[in-house]
Amino acid sequence: MILDFVKFINTAMRKRIDWFVEEQDYRDLGMTWMSQGNRGNFTERWLDKFTKNGVCHFMNDDERRIYNQAKLPNYWRFYQELIEYRFNSDGFRAPEFDTIDWKNSYVILGCSHVFGIGNPYQDTIGEFLSEELSAPVINLGVYGAGFEVIYNNFLKQIRTYGKAKGYFFHWSYPNRKINVLNYFYDDDNNYKDYWDRRDEVPGTTSAKEFSDEYLNNQMYKRNIIFHSVREILKDTYYSEVKEPRTWTIHEDKKDCAITVKLPEGIDVGHVDGTWIDYPDEYKSWYINEVCARDIVKYNKYDGPKGSHFGREVNKLLAKYFISEGVNGNHK
């Protein structure tokens, strides 16, 4: 009851723009970060509610529930290992932006795969890139982000802090979109303004949204964003992966950029129904290296399902990014 009241006050205190009346007063607004923290409320409030001094061990209740319900073999490493999500004050898994030497840092942008959900920080794509590059790689990955969120943060970064040394784009699934509902601000300036958005993800959004009109609009917008990024970065090193469905454990899948090398002695990776036939070494490798912690389903016939990428995939993605870089050598 008290919590509901606090929530009501928090929401009621936000000032929203009535576009029909006040448009001319708010015509040329600044850009705001779009982070995990400000989807529905001020980042500062999200950090207060979901983290302790900017740190939490689960991104949300869903991830906690998945973990608590997991029935995995006892060699699953996350029975022992804890994941720490450490956020800066803008809601990113990164150092405070004002402390970063952007000219000597790289930036990686993307969705939850880049954020590193289900992975310790050192196992994220950005950290593997940082090892390869011997330079900081700033993680601007956002849980649930579509390509518009990625582009928003790219432009916000470059306009606020200037160009970084290089950029890595892990573009999100093409059918994700954002609905920007309003622009919120706090009269007392205790909180940073934000464009309030909802990330619409297939599976959580009504199927009727995904019409021909919707797809045409999405594809058009994605395409022009690709062109904008190229234009803005025409003299800057960058690399991109056009969408996340890029890896496989099956060598015959020709449309994937990355084939994860199987453990010694294993010729063919598992498919549905064959998991039970594989030795524990393979299973351990797969659930600990290929999958992140957030395995949604597991059964002894099909194996794990529904997780984000694990550290082995992230490591290979980092190498792939570097092999695909354009506009000069990353060194």
Place this chain on the structure above:
Amino acid sequence: MGITSKFKSESFDWYDKTKERTHRDIPLNWMSNLNSHTWVEQHPDRCKTTPFLEYSPDTKLNFQKISKVLPKYWRWHNETIDYYLNNEGFRNNVNFDEVDWENSYVILGCSNVVGVGVPFEETIGYYIEQKLKTPVINMASAGGSCQTVFNNFMKMVTDYTVPKGCFILWPEPVRQLDDLHYLKHPEFDDDWRRTDIHPANIKDYHIHDAKPFYQRNLIWKTVRHIMANKQLSEILHPDIPMPDWDPLVPGTSIFGGSWEDLAEDLKEKYLNDYIARDITYYDSKKGPENAHRGRKINQTIADYFIKGLK
């Protein structure tokens, strides 16, 4: 309808994942005055001079209707307008391949910049060109939205280069690219076919949340970033600068006051200088309705643009 149906096209199936992959990163195409309904390559008005502009209110039919009720001093009883649209469908005497972009300005916007209802020599771009003594390329598209402007801006900088400077009259935020389809043709370049909707016909869903304002903001920031080392002047519609009304009539505003009470010479001035030819309704008591802006306002906008050049 007739013109649309005779042109061959194949709509793209984005649900086909293989096709989606191969068309993930495709060239942009111009969104011009001639390709919102047809293939520009087959449009009968391409590279032609015509006395009216179809897909705008300045049509022959409208002219024939309205000229019957307008006073005899209306200049368009005697004067004509030449619309020449280049090979991409923009109101220029040159094709884009012939432009020296680094030594030219570009003006972008909607029908106000195209100059619907005024001769080429009375368009905003032409006035700027005369004052700056530098070519001004008209890249406006009638009915265009902020997204159309952005599309053409990006097409220009990716196909050619960032020009010497840009003048942009941003259209209303409620306008959006509508009903987009990616079409293929066996001989012509692929085309993102769109519908431009006039603000009067905008459906409610276009403005039910902050999305159009957010997108407009993002577009502005992108354009400003790309133009950072070049010259840029913008008018954020609908704040269009207006000239002072004739001092002989103190306190009379252009759109206020009573038409009936205006002296004939002021009516003449208003009809011929302040509004364009494409008046869609005229009543001797209420005056003219719905026309685009005339030469006097276009001159004021041109001056404002030049003053705002950064």
